[in-house]
Amino acid sequence: MSAATPVVELKQITKRFPGIVANDSISLKLQKGEIHALLGENGAGKSTLMNIVFGLYQPDEGGIEVNGQPVLIDSPNKAIELGIGMVHQHFKLVQPFTVTENIILGMEPKKGMNIDYKSAAEQVRKLSEQYGLQVNPHAKIQDISVGMQQRVEIVKTLYRGADILIFDEPTAVLTPQEITELMDIMKRLVAEGKSIILITHKLKEIMQISDTVTIIRRGKVIDTVKTSETTTRELAEKMVGRSVSFKVDKKPAQPKGPVLQVRDVKAKSHDGLPVLNGLSFDVKAGEILGIAGVDGNGQSELIEALTGLRKVDSGSIKLLDKEIVNRSPRHISEAGVSHIPEDRHKHGLVLDFSMSENMVLQTYHRPAFNRGGFLNYEAIDKQAERLIEAFDVRTPSIHTKARSLSGGNQQKAIIAREIDRNPDLLIAAQPTRGLDVGAIEFVHKQLIAQRDQGKAVLLISFELDEILNVSDRIAVIYEGEIVGEVLPEETNDQELGLMMAGSMKREGVTHE
Numbered sequence: 001m002s003a004a005t006p007v008v009e010l011k012q013i014t015k016r017f018p019g020i021v022a023n024d025s026i027s028l029k030l031q032k033g034e035i036h037a038l039l040g041e042n043g044a045g046k047s048t049l050m051n052i053v054f055g056l057y058q059p060d061e062g063g064i065e066v067n068g069q070p071v072l073i074d075s076p077n078k079a080i081e082l083g084i085g086m087v088h089q090h091f092k093l094v095q096p097f098t099v100t101e102n103i104i105l106g107m108e109p110k111k112g113m114n115i116d117y118k119s120a121a122e123q124v125r126k127l128s129e130q131y132g133l134q135v136n137p138h139a140k141i142q143d144i145s146v147g148m149q150q151r152v153e154i155v156k157t158l159y160r161g162a163d164i165l166i167f168d169e170p171t172a173v174l175t176p177q178e179i180t181e182l183m184d185i186m187k188r189l190v191a192e193g194k195s196i197i198l199i200t201h202k203l204k205e206i207m208q209i210s211d212t213v214t215i216i217r218r219g220k221v222i223d224t225v226k227t228s229e230t231t232t233r234e235l236a237e238k239m240v241g242r243s244v245s246f247k248v249d250k251k252p253a254q255p256k257g258p259v260l261q262v263r264d265v266k267a268k269s270h271d272g273l274p275v276l277n278g279l280s281f282d283v284k285a286g287e288i289l290g291i292a293g294v295d296g297n298g299q300s301e302l303i304e305a306l307t308g309l310r311k312v313d314s315g316s317i318k319l320l321d322k323e324i325v326n327r328s329p330r331h332i333s334e335a336g337v338s339h340i341p342e343d344r345h346k347h348g349l350v351l352d353f354s355m356s357e358n359m360v361l362q363t364y365h366r367p368a369f370n371r372g373g374f375l376n377y378e379a380i381d382k383q384a385e386r387l388i389e390a391f392d393v394r395t396p397s398i399h400t401k402a403r404s405l406s407g408g409n410q411q412k413a414i415i416a417r418e419i420d421r422n423p424d425l426l427i428a429a430q431p432t433r434g435l436d437v438g439a440i441e442f443v444h445k446q447l448i449a450q451r452d453q454g455k456a457v458l459l460i461s462f463e464l465d466e467i468l469n470v471s472d473r474i475a476v477i478y479e480g481e482i483v484g485e486v487l488p489e490e491t492n493d494q495e496l497g498l499m500m501a502g503s504m505k506r507e508g509v510t511h512e
């Protein structure tokens with residue numbers, strides 16, 4: 001460690017929530033111009049710690065120094081005053097407003113009585129140029145991509161004068177291309193003298209971009225190491241406290257008859273543009289079909305069509321030979337389809353319900369949980385206890401509200417519920433987004449176990465490694481069509497990449 005005064009020093013920070021010590025005497029030093037990665041299991045206490053630094057929570061014990069001076073950060077405004085900015089995972093932008101309007105929100109520059117929009121837009125343009133962000137000051141938030149919205153959040157912190165930037169899992173919502181661009185932006189930020197704390201579960205990213213890594217486990221610091229002196233394997237082991245296998249162990253699939261048959265499905269977007277263009281594929285019992293593709297090529301619309309959340313214009317979707325196209329979500333779910341959704345806040349959990357209630361969201365009306373219109377809480381709680389135990393969901397209690405679980409533990413809870421419903425078809429959309437390496441390994445095993453029990457599994461993922469490792473067969477989606485089918489052992493990421501970019505077709509299985 002260098003002897004220079006850290007820009008931020010956390011001294012023995014402790015934070016308790018009912019039933020849990022989220023941060024247990026955590027100390028950490030952020031040096032000027034460094035990228036300091038914060039690594040830890042789901043629920044280890046990373047977001048809590050950063051929310052303390054940004055003034056959203058108060059520590060129960062311990063203190064913070066900024067540039068060697070003890071400070072009290074009792075609100076985000078105070079954090080901003082001290083030059084600390086945070087890019088949250090769930091953006092806090094106003095959709096119908098422009099980029100500039102969002103950035104100046106709450107601190108509008110005035111010219112006489114009026115807001116000086118023009119000079120603000122000019123400053124946004126300058127900041128964007130200085131850090132290579134390519135943000136258009138006049139674009140409306142609703143018209144720009146998720147990656148661009150994140151850059152708006154970055155400019156917003158810079159506009160407010162941040163020298164210390166905190167990123168909480170910034171790459172979880174990004175495409176591989178956007179991730180590369182964000183890495184470049186971060187390098188640019190530190191080259192200009194900023195300092196960064198980066199929370200990510202992706203060890204590759206940590207190895208690639210960070211200078212220092214602090215590993216925390218169950219609220220405690222396990223170690224702080226120089227990135228150049230460690231390996232992904234060592235980091236993973238420090239984090240979960242055991243060795244982690246990065247390869248997925250599985251026997252060859254034994255596929256049987258088709259469970260899902262999708263034929264020539266066509267659908268349009270809300271504004272009338274074609275999004276599914278005659279899409280056809282099968283998923284058989286006892287196999288995992290992986291759908292690979294660049295974000296925005298119809299994956300979300302496909303999942304919505306399969307689960308009844310979107311009406312299609314034509315085509316057929318059969319589950320075990322029964323037509324389910326354009327049926328209601330409830331009908332499809334009851335027919336034997338489980339769904340791990342890509343947006344866990346929109347479709348997965350009701351955040352203000354307890355974990356127990358969330359575990360029976362689709363099944364509370366069944367006789368097991370309901371007698372004559374009255375909920376059988378004893379049976380519901382028992383069910384919740386069982387799932388939370390089996391899937392290692394870290395929560396102080398089954399009565400805790402879903403909102404207060406860590407991001408990764410919310411995801412694990414949804415996976416537990418959906419797998420436990422014992423479906424014929426399991427649709428897993430970005431199932432490991434936001435999970436730590438240990439939890440990813442566990443979820444992959446669960447998907448394979450479902451397959452081995454004769455279920456059909458449809459895996460939709462932007463992570464090529466995941467698609468290649470877990471799938472038995474891969475279909476590539478491009479502009480709302482399946483442009484090719486390949487076997488994972490006969491392809492590689494280059495070939496898949498070309499197919500995903502639409503510049504190569506490979507005819508595999510043809511559909512009658």
Ligand SMILES: Nc1ncnc2c1ncn2[C@@H]1O[C@H](COP(=O)(O)OP(=O)(O)OP(=O)(O)O)[C@@H](O)[C@H]1O
Nearest residue numbers: 017022042043044045046047048404405406407408
């Ligand atoms: N507002 C809250 N009320 C009660 N408990 C909370 C609250 N916020 C966090 N916790 C608990 O504190 C612990 C740490 O959560 P935190 O969100 O900091 O984890 P994390 O390391 O960010 O995990 P992940 O990688 O899954 O995002 C968890 O057990 C969580 O349930």
Ligand SMILES: [Mg+2]
Nearest residue numbers: 046047406407
């Ligand atoms: Mg978190």
